[in-house]
Amino acid sequence: MNRNIIELSEVKRTYPVSRGVFSLSKTTVKAVNGITLHVGDGETLGLVGESGCGKSTLARLLTGLEKPDSGSIIFKGKALDQWTAAELGTMVQMVFQDPYSSLNPRHRIGSIISEGMRINNLGNRKEIAARVDELLVQVGLRPEHATRYPHEFSGGQRQRVAIARAIAMNPDLIVCDEPVSALDVSVQAQVLNLLKSIQKEFGLSYVFISHDLSVVSHISDRVAVMYLGMLMEVSPTEDLYRDPLHPYTRILLDAVPVPDPSVRFEEVAISGEMPSPISPPSGCPFHPRCPMVMEICSKERPIMRDMGKGRNVFCHLY
Template sequence: MTTNILEIKNIKRHYPVSSGILSLSKATIKAVNDISLEVRNGETLGLVGESGCGKSTLARLLTGLESPDSGTIFFKGKAFKDWDSSKIGTMMQMVFQDPYSSLNPRQKVGNIISEGMRINKTGTRLEISKRVEELLVQVGMRPEHAKRYPHEFSGGQRQRIAIARAIAMNPDLIICDEPVSALDVSVQAQVLNLLKKIQTEFALSYVFISHDLSVVSHISDRVAVMYLGKLMEISPTEELYHNPLHPYTQILLEAVPIPDPTIQTADVSIPGDMPSPISPPPGCPFHPRCPKAMDICKETPPMRKEIKKDHTVFCHLY
């Protein structure tokens, strides 16, 4: 039986906002709005959606950087609130989107990678130094790079350093928040292959967040599609790409460019703009832009429906 390393149940995260000179008018941004999801041991769960749909907020909730307003997050079968914060910090790490701002420019690479080990006193100074050198080699760097500063490296090399820092404490789960979106295309493939290699060596689970469906298909075992703070569809990767059920997923996949200039493709776009998360539409949040919307979509939120094994959709069409 497959076990889940991470499970979230009905979590919400809303942010109050004020407007006007006296800040009297208050509203709420519904960044994450009632999401339930699980991450299985050893798998890579891809999380995709347009910018502003709540992916990064969900990532911060999953790592404990923020707390949900309601709902529960379980890690290894135990609720977050029952874990010691320092303990869970060693078992779960995050790789951020921007390798230029995620590393402290005033610290040498060796200090950046070893910070967690030094705080948790996992060995002597010599043992930690040797461990840093081993980690650098594992991510494709050289041991002497530990004595340099982040500004001396390229974007791809900095992301390798960030990955070395993430695996330094032997975590069980890594949240990757668009880890290759700021890199050149040629470097993206190298970093993705490194992540897959590290996953095998360390028996890791990943949550891989991206807006690039081509990248997600390369690395993910399952994919969850998110829109305006809610989930639209969850499916094994191959099944999703060959048999997308939700109209939003279908449009996203049709819009993926084909890297062949001899193939003519239709100009695919989603009509209209994404509604504001301050006042999301009632019913299905995608209905104002959905070409297959029905009257029920405008009033009633769709329930979770498992169409076939592991393939779930939130849509009134099914």
Template sequence: MEKNILKLKDIKKSYPVSSGILSLSKATVKAVNGVSFEVIRGETLGLVGESGCGKSTLARLLTGLESPDSGTLLFRDKEYKDWSTSQRGTMIQMVFQDPYSSLNPRQRIGSIISEGMRINKTGSTKEITKRVEELLIQVGLRPEYSKRYPHEFSGGQRQRVAIARAIAMNPDLIVCDEPVSALDVSVQAQVLNLLKNIQKEFSLSYVFISHDLSVVSHISDRVAVMYLGKIMEIAKTEDLYKNPLHPYTRILLDAVPIPDPTLQRENINIPEDMPNPISPPSGCPFNPRCPKAIDICSSSKPELVETESGHSVYCHLY
């Protein structure tokens, strides 16, 4: 059995952008700009970063909703583009951010969950119906809910339906794009625990995308920090949270609220907005906002180097 179920090498994705009154001026946004990492079978890789850093674009690349401009994307040591569409559906599934818009309001829950099974003809109608009922039980819902419509459920229940749909085809990898950000805090914990239980039961791998570092620390085995289409740092969760190396990672962690009003952190003043992705800065993309930037940071791009076992950082300071 292969150790790495997914491997990305120098993946890039750009989008053309029109500007000007007559939209005559063309520019390019590099949403994903040379991303490389691996996902080990059975692990959860957390992906964090500010809005606009390229996380969701990367999710769409992983699930085949978008195709990379260049680079190599391997699944089970075979190029992803070489798998057929039906094979991709049985290998990788996705849980979207908004449980209200990710489910077809005109379909009953049973039809939503069974769609992949019906398309791939994985069993008779009776067998598929039974499988749907089993899936609903596994995600904490009643079997009779299969006859209801999405509008009859709460946000947390809809996300459970989305998870049932994602595991229906027994995939190896599930990409979770902000799956709990639209839910109440108490419901978030329930859904996260459900994801962890399902992972153990089905030996799943997750790519868990979020801007909430406290959520990521709860569910992830390793964490990758993304900024302007680049991976700034990647390490085991415990190592990253105890010993963040990149200044950007440290700033993200310092921004996490402390649940104790008597404790205070030193405020780090940096420009609030990211640079324009249409014309990113030269050198390290974080250098205009970095409190520890040196001369070389603005003139030369660093390399993602491994400073210790399993801990890599994209920074000239190392």
């Protein structure tokens, strides 16, 4: 069994917010509310959920860009806050959602990719230039592209540049925050295949964040389903898609479009909008919208139920 490269235990992150423009009273948003999770060495963990469920906040916590209010994050056997910023920069990298805004438009591609290497003195000018050329080839671009600016590339090419920048430091973990959502469908497949080939070549671990379950099924080994800052289900990908355990997971899968005109769609049994994270429901956060709600759901927060074969579900049904 592979060792875990990163482990989270009861991690929480809140933000203070004002109740109104003219109000002096403040409250907190529970963006991440007690997450316990791990990522294995060489594994891809998919993280899915509706917008506003806390996926991007969790990504920032994993990369050390933000610190949790409580709980622990252990990276390679050592607390995340015990690594220096320079050490974390060489071990954890991130690929952002928007390839248009994540690259500095005033810098050439070669400078963007090599910035981390130059800051950490990972070679002389000639060695770094050679490494940049090598990285460009690995992501499907050409060495001469190093002298161009981001605006000279398409969205898919820019995301390839972002991937080259991420792997330049030889990291152990790459957090991909919606890396293909801004790309055309045909380009999405190319970028996903590139990520898989790079993972196989370098033995990387990924946390792949997306709201698109069809994309997640293509790249992930396991999938974690989030709702309102909490986990609903964690399961191997094949098992989750074949037999989802949590009602919320079932609803998400029912909402995935099927490219077959002969398939008749049934109305998804869910009501209302996601509650505000400023005042989340008591008990299970999904109970106001759950079609299988029970009396206990509004009173007690569900604990993790180990269903065997690496499947965990946070639901009173079990």
